[in-house]
Amino acid sequence: VAEGATTGYGYGILGDYKTLNTYYSNGTYYLYDVTKPMNGVIETRTAQNGSSLPGSYSVDSNNAWTAYSQGADVDAHYYAGVVYDYYKNTHNRNSFDNNGSTIRSTVHYGYQYNNAFWNGVQMVYGDGDGSVFAPLSGALDVVAHEITHAVTDYTAGLEYRNQPGALNESMSDVFGYFVEPNDYLLGEDVYTPGVSGDALRSLSNPEAYGQPAHMNNYVYTSEDNGGVHINSGIPNKAAYLTITSIGKAKAEKIYYRALTVYLTSTSDFSDARASLLQSAADLYGYGSSTYNAVVNAWNQVGVY
Ligand SMILES: O=C(O)[C@H](CCc1ccccc1)CC1(C(=O)N[C@@H](Cc2c[nH]c3ccccc23)C(=O)O)CCCC1
Ligand SMILES: [Ca+2]
Ligand SMILES: [Zn+2]
Numbered sequence: 001v002a003e004g005a006t007t008g009y010g011y012g013i014l015g016d017y018k019t020l021n022t023y024y025s026n027g028t029y030y031l032y033d034v035t036k037p038m039n040g041v042i043e044t045r046t047a048q049n050g051s052s053l054p055g056s057y058s059v060d061s062n063n064a065w066t067a068y069s070q071g072a073d074v075d076a077h078y079y080a081g082v083v084y085d086y087y088k089n090t091h092n093r094n095s096f097d098n099n100g101s102t103i104r105s106t107v108h109y110g111y112q113y114n115n116a117f118w119n120g121v122q123m124v125y126g127d128g129d130g131s132v133f134a135p136l137s138g139a140l141d142v143v144a145h146e147i148t149h150a151v152t153d154y155t156a157g158l159e160y161r162n163q164p165g166a167l168n169e170s171m172s173d174v175f176g177y178f179v180e181p182n183d184y185l186l187g188e189d190v191y192t193p194g195v196s197g198d199a200l201r202s203l204s205n206p207e208a209y210g211q212p213a214h215m216n217n218y219v220y221t222s223e224d225n226g227g228v229h230i231n232s233g234i235p236n237k238a239a240y241l242t243i244t245s246i247g248k249a250k251a252e253k254i255y256y257r258a259l260t261v262y263l264t265s266t267s268d269f270s271d272a273r274a275s276l277l278q279s280a281a282d283l284y285g286y287g288s289s290t291y292n293a294v295v296n297a298w299n300q301v302g303v304y
Contacts, residue, residue, distance in 0.1 A: 003026065004023070005023055007019055008063035008065055009064060011066055012138060013071035013072055013075055013138035021033035021077075028059050029059065029062070030043075031057065032057065036088075037088070040101075041103070042084060042103045043102060043105075044105045044106075046107055047108050047110070048108055049108050049111050051109060051110050054106050055108075058070070058073040071138070072138065076125055084103060087147075096151045104123070105125065106122060106124050109125060109127075113126025113128070114126060115133075118149040123143070123146045128190065130193065131193075132191075133192075134190045136190050140179060141189075144179035145172040145176040148176065156171075158265060159265050161226045161228065162225075162226035164268060166228050166231035166232045168228065169229055169232035170235035170236050173186050173201060175252075177239075178251075184240060185201070185202050185203075186201040186202070187199050187200035201233070203240040204240045206233030206237055211231075211233025213301060214301050215234060215303050217234075234302075238301045250290055254276055254284075261279070262275035270304060277295065280294050
């Protein structure tokens with residue numbers, strides 16, 4: 001039979017049914033999605049619980065990706081497609097580099113690895129140990145967080161330390177919300193599968209998860225590249241305040257413009273305030289209600 005694009009189906013890690021854009025060749029189906037415009041490919045691989053990357057293609061014999069062990073592969077592939085569609089449909093961005101680069105994910109990385117990361121080239125997801133984390137590709141906001149690191153690398157290029165790093169982190173959490181706006185939590189779908197209602201972080205209440213929500217409580221530390229996952233609570237809170245006052249549609253436009261037009265590798269929190277104000281002025285007018293909402297949000301977190 002001819003080779004080419006096919007449509008399969010499978011179950012994510014939470015047992016949810018999903019249809020999948022796959023590829024058939026020579027008796028084997030691959031998690032290889034060629035349906036995106038301008039040759040934007042999405043491919044998903046497995047490290048088979050080793051740590052060598054990129055690993056081998058996730059394959060299936062009958063295009064029914066229903067094995068329990070395939071849940072992480074199914075989610076990584078499907079959610080990468082959701083994030084591709086978000087950036088294309090909302091911001092007219094073709095993949096993370098705006099040039100149709102392949103979005104590559106590798107799942108089953110390491111043994112019970114309780115984390116995930118963008119390594120500068122691709123996304124990598126651990127399976128979690130089943131207590132702290134379920135397989136991390138099982139959360140759409142986590143997948144959006146990781147792909148947004150790639151977008152940031154190709155645009156603002158925010159250094160991954162101190163305030164620029166916390167801003168980098170915040171952009172990934174904030175676009176994680178824009179892609180999955182059902183709550184202000186991050187990672188709730190995979191964090192502590194045995195405990196309901198908790199999460200890794202919260203945009204609305206950073207303090208609930210040990211993060212500062214005001215500049216007075218900025219944490220000066222050498223850990224975590226200068227506390228990039230801690231101090232992101234401050235810009236995250238400002239984003240929450242902005243979103244709740246101007247709405248998601250306007251907020252994602254000013255955030256995308258700030259990230260892609262104004263922010264640079266060494267931008268700090270004050271530069272972020274200025275970039276978002278400039279973006280609000282560009283799009284909605286200097287002194288507009290939108291502009292003033294951004295002023296108010298950053299005042300409330302003590303950043304001027
Ligand atoms: O992308 C990121 O910012 C995080 C990348 C962490 C990483 C960096 C470099 C090499 C390996 C791993 C991964 C995520 C993260 O925020 N990790 C935090 C929290 C965390 C997850 N698993 C952990 C295990 C131990 C300690 C902290 C954590 C961290 O690494 O700090 C993002 C969304 C979910 C996981
Ligand atoms: Ca969420
Ligand atoms: Zn991150």
